Amino acid sequence: MAKKSIQPKIKEPVRLRSKKLADGSESLYLDIYRDGRRSYEFLKLYIHPETGPQIKTLNSETMKAANTIKMERILEITHNEAGLKHTSSRAKMLLKDWMQTYYEDMERKGARCLRLLKSTVRLLGEYNDKVAMREVDRAFCTGFMRFLQYDYKTRWGKPLTPKSASDYAGYLSSALNAAVRAGVIGENPFMQLTPKERIQVPESKREFLTVDEIKSLIATDCPREDVKRAYLFACFCGLRFGDVARMKWGDLVLDGGQWRVTVVMQKTTTPIYQPLSESAMSWLPERGDASSGDAVFGTLPALARINLMLKVWAKEAGVTKHISFHTSRHSFATMMLTLGADLYTTSKLLGHSNVKTTQIYAKIVDSKKVEAVNLLDKAFG
Known part of the structure; x- marks a missing residue:
């Protein structure tokens, strides 16, 4: 047998x-x-x-x-x-080495996120500094997010806020996208995650300025004139700080009597051809003999310093809201919707790839309409 x-x-x-x-x-x-x-x-x-x-x-x-x-x-x-994904021998390199390469590349490009990116590199080192690029998979990404949410403590012994944890995970995802473009790995494992698997960030209150509050700022001196001009320009066009700071004179084009700005949005890398109102154009500084390659607003202070100036300026103007430079973008969005612009058009002006993002502002405007209608009850109650 x-x-x-x-x-x-x-x-x-x-x-x-x-x-x-x-x-x-x-x-x-x-x-x-x-x-x-x-x-x-x-x-x-x-x-x-x-x-x-x-x-x-x-x-x-x-x-x-x-x-x-x-x-x-x-x-x-x-x-x-079997080699169906990681076709590049560089996939054997350590993640920490790729992150350093990515950081140096962003530094050369003059990115303004370097401090947070450097913190992301440090946090990845604390989580696992031995992992190779080919080993960065779905499990690694979810593990890193759990580490950020539940294990890591700041030097003051406190956990990270959901927003900070989400930002750090986002910087890792951006670095992995760059690795895909460079042929280091075949795909970004973050793309396999469902929204529920990602770090959930509670919806924050989107502070915005009313027309009267913007008028109060216009009538009040700011610690720096270039900061005032840049901020009010953003209120009337909706561009983010990074895009305003990088905007060059050559980006401004007069097309059939309408001024426009050509911008590749720093956050999304989406190119937009944005029309500019006379109100927006009025806050541009005099060009003088500046070349087309010169920054429109010159060398602005760091964003953190600008936000401190904005607080001082707002207080002097009698504006009690907590504002930052990004408040200008929220203000532009709510003004457009309040003045009757439709959701789709406003979405395109903001450079949103999905109209759902813009709907957040529509909810704000709707709530203000409800408040306005309820004023009748107070008047005749």
Whole structure:
């Protein structure tokens, strides 16, 4: 009788495990072993004590979902090992080395996010400074976000705010996008994440100035005239600080009697051909003998210093709102909608790729309309 051949058991690179929680339920997670390194991905899926047929069915569906994710991760790993994604030998370089390369490139380009980018590099080093580019996968990205949200503490012993944690994760994602463009990796694993898997940032109050408040600022001296001009120009065109600061005289074009500015938006790299109103043009400084390559507003102070000046200026003008340079953009958006511009047009003026982003301002305007109508109740109540 022939002996049966014994097939070696293949060890799965991804295993589905569970962690017992205090309420009796179990949190499902993936135990991922790859290239001699172990990482974990918590799925935010839970198995509950079976107290009836409905819970039993729910648990069954949850396990199906978890196993589907598990198989997706196994396929990702096997594809990577087969060379279907990481075709560049540079994928072997360490993430920290790529981040340094990316930082130096942004520094050469004069980016204004260098301080936060440098902090991102430091935080990545604290999380894992040995990971190679080819090992930066979905699990690594979700792990880094958990580290930012729950493990890291500032020098004052406090956790990061959701906004700060989200910003740092965003800088990593931007660096990975650059790595894709450079052919270092095949894709950015952040692109695989659903919105719910990303860091949730509570919607912040969008402070904006009314027409009367802008008039008060116009009538009040600012600590620096160039800052006043740049800020009010932004109030009337909606450009972000980075785009205003980089704007050159050669970017301004007179087209059929209408002034326009050609800008590649720094945040989104989206090119826009923005019409400028007379109100916006009136806040540009005299050009004098400046060349087309000179910055319109010269060398403005750092944004943090400008925001301090704006607080002083607002206080002198009797404006009690907490304003920053970005308030000018919010003010432009709400003015456009209040004055009757439609949502789609306002979206294009702001350079939004999705009209849903602009709808936030529409909600603000609607709430102000409700407040205005309710004034009738006070008048005749």
